[in-house]
Amino acid sequence: MTYTHSFIELIESSLLRHWNDDALTDFKGVTFQYKDVARKIEKLHILFENCGIQQGDKVALCGRNSAHWAVTYLATLTYGAVAVPILHEFNSEQIHNIANHCEAKLLFVGDVAATMIDPKIMPALEGIIYLPDFSLRECRTEKLRYAREHLNELFGKRFPKEFSANDVHYRRDEPEQLALINYTSGTTGHSKGVMIPYRALHSNTAYCMRVLGVHVEEGSPMLSILPMSHMYGMTVEFLFSVCHGCHLYFLTRLPSPAVIADAFASIRPAMVISVPLVVEKIIRKRVFPRIQNNVVRLLLTMPVVNKKVKQRICEIVSDAFGGKMYQVVVGGASLNHEIERFLHQIGFPLTVGYGTTECAPLITFSNHTEFLPGSCGLVVDNMELCIASDNPEKVPGEILTRGDNVMLGYFKNPEATAEVFDEEGWYHTGDLGTMSSDGHLYIRGRIKNMLLGSNGQNVYPEEIEDKLNSMTLVTESIIIQRGNHLIALVHPDIEHAQALGLSNKDLRDIMEQNRKSLNDILPSYCRVHAIELHFEEFEKTPKKSIKRHLYREH
Numbered sequence: 001m002t003y004t005h006s007f008i009e010l011i012e013s014s015l016l017r018h019w020n021d022d023a024l025t026d027f028k029g030v031t032f033q034y035k036d037v038a039r040k041i042e043k044l045h046i047l048f049e050n051c052g053i054q055q056g057d058k059v060a061l062c063g064r065n066s067a068h069w070a071v072t073y074l075a076t077l078t079y080g081a082v083a084v085p086i087l088h089e090f091n092s093e094q095i096h097n098i099a100n101h102c103e104a105k106l107l108f109v110g111d112v113a114a115t116m117i118d119p120k121i122m123p124a125l126e127g128i129i130y131l132p133d134f135s136l137r138e139c140r141t142e143k144l145r146y147a148r149e150h151l152n153e154l155f156g157k158r159f160p161k162e163f164s165a166n167d168v169h170y171r172r173d174e175p176e177q178l179a180l181i182n183y184t185s186g187t188t189g190h191s192k193g194v195m196i197p198y199r200a201l202h203s204n205t206a207y208c209m210r211v212l213g214v215h216v217e218e219g220s221p222m223l224s225i226l227p228m229s230h231m232y233g234m235t236v237e238f239l240f241s242v243c244h245g246c247h248l249y250f251l252t253r254l255p256s257p258a259v260i261a262d263a264f265a266s267i268r269p270a271m272v273i274s275v276p277l278v279v280e281k282i283i284r285k286r287v288f289p290r291i292q293n294n295v296v297r298l299l300l301t302m303p304v305v306n307k308k309v310k311q312r313i314c315e316i317v318s319d320a321f322g323g324k325m326y327q328v329v330v331g332g333a334s335l336n337h338e339i340e341r342f343l344h345q346i347g348f349p350l351t352v353g354y355g356t357t358e359c360a361p362l363i364t365f366s367n368h369t370e371f372l373p374g375s376c377g378l379v380v381d382n383m384e385l386c387i388a389s390d391n392p393e394k395v396p397g398e399i400l401t402r403g404d405n406v407m408l409g410y411f412k413n414p415e416a417t418a419e420v421f422d423e424e425g426w427y428h429t430g431d432l433g434t435m436s437s438d439g440h441l442y443i444r445g446r447i448k449n450m451l452l453g454s455n456g457q458n459v460y461p462e463e464i465e466d467k468l469n470s471m472t473l474v475t476e477s478i479i480i481q482r483g484n485h486l487i488a489l490v491h492p493d494i495e496h497a498q499a500l501g502l503s504n505k506d507l508r509d510i511m512e513q514n515r516k517s518l519n520d521i522l523p524s525y526c527r528v529h530a531i532e533l534h535f536e537e538f539e540k541t542p543k544k545s546i547k548r549h550l551y552r553e554h
Helices: 007-017 034-050 067-079 092-101 111-116 142-149 151-158 198-211 231-244 257-267 276-291 294-300 303-320 337-345 414-420 461-468 494-499 504-520
Strands: 022-026 031-033 058-062 082-086 104-109 127-130 135-139 178-183 193-197 221-224 247-250 272-274 328-330 350-352 362-365 383-388 397-403 427-435 441-446 474-482 485-492 528-533
Touching: 007 034, 007 067, 007 198, 007 231, 022 034, 022 067, 031 034, 031 067, 034 067, 034 142, 034 151, 058 067, 058 092, 067 082, 067 231, 067 247, 082 092, 092 104, 092 111, 135 142, 142 151, 178 198, 193 198, 198 231, 198 362, 221 231, 221 257, 231 247, 231 272, 257 276, 272 276, 276 303, 276 328, 276 337, 337 350, 337 461, 362 383, 383 427, 414 427, 441 461, 461 474, 461 485, 461 504, 485 504, 504 528
Parallel strands: 022 247, 058 082, 058 104, 082 178, 104 127, 221 247, 272 328, 328 350, 485 528
Antiparallel strands: 022 031, 127 135, 178 193, 383 397, 397 427, 427 441, 474 485
């Protein structure tokens, strides 16, 4: 492993290079320049110092994405404390458990979390600080109270003339030093504290700057729509943007399709980082209705105009994402193959990466110019990849990886750590995949999701779901096993069905036709016995993966 630069140095360098440039904006709200970010970081350092926070102490954050969330996170790392981002979608019990488990000294909360938590259940906390204005919501030491009430005075004493770029001098981190503990959202309902060292943050961020930075100019607008408390959003949207000197916008509220569409049109980001669900909804709701008609279908069959029609369709799709992005990067879950094929056919700049929280998060990636449909790219810098299979090109096996991006282990959980690392240092992802001879990775599913067919053959439910999700009025689906039968739970496109005046009986009839069409293209051992309608949207993790464990006994 080569570790020639510290991660903190990437942050400091960017603050100094872009001192007078716009850095962080709450969408339709306040904007901080890089010098403002540096000033706020310094004030939080003074607060930490005067209330007795030591290097290595845990500082937890729970709130929606915002400029103040970003500043607090950067201040925590540059001070030497350990950041503990908590997904704001977690319920109060999960927030309490994580704050207690990680032994947090301070907890920063947003407006929603502030109304959910009970300070009495977190007795080890010295204080709770409100992210929107950094006011004290709970204070248990006089040091913290004094530091907060006299913060501006303390800042003025430290910098009696003015605060300038010459005053920014952060510590340097060590590669194996713990930077943050990221508690997994978990599709099984159990969160584990993933210990991320500085080498993993540096390796991931430096890679993004190398492969994405050449296509995104410094100062370019970027939009943060993924939760920064999840490693995908934190690294590829947030840390890359800040360290590269971009102007990052935060939605600060629930990212509904309408809000995201408004933000894309207004900000026109230089690159779009997304999960599949957002891309699929935009394509199905905002693009397909405009192009799925007889005239367009006819024109696509004519070689003379085919290319021009595809170019026009590609422009329509591009406009839906703001019209200025170099590419759309999808990760966090698999993209529907129908949507992927459509975007590839029209020449849209799409690429799909793969990673895990335990790798902070990147394992494989390729820019859209090298991307192969169906794949997740090539292994990233400083990482190795292999498939635990005698025939990795054709027979799926567990995906194993090792290198700079990999975690230190699970916090206070040596048993779980031992389960995922083997004697040679390979991290066992729990995902199944194949790999082409030239190194492109293809995801086949999760080991724990794999089902056993009636004839003893392995059934990968994700592959069936992908085909079913492309059928009439299917929004999303889960394949479960009941005895020897495979059952599909389907959440239908209720809005579309109501617009067509369809009854529940009509929907059931349509789903039965979908089932027959699906079985026609499936091997006999993985055919679906029945489709059951599920009118409520399936519960999901923050990265929009369905919480399968909730439906296995459906």
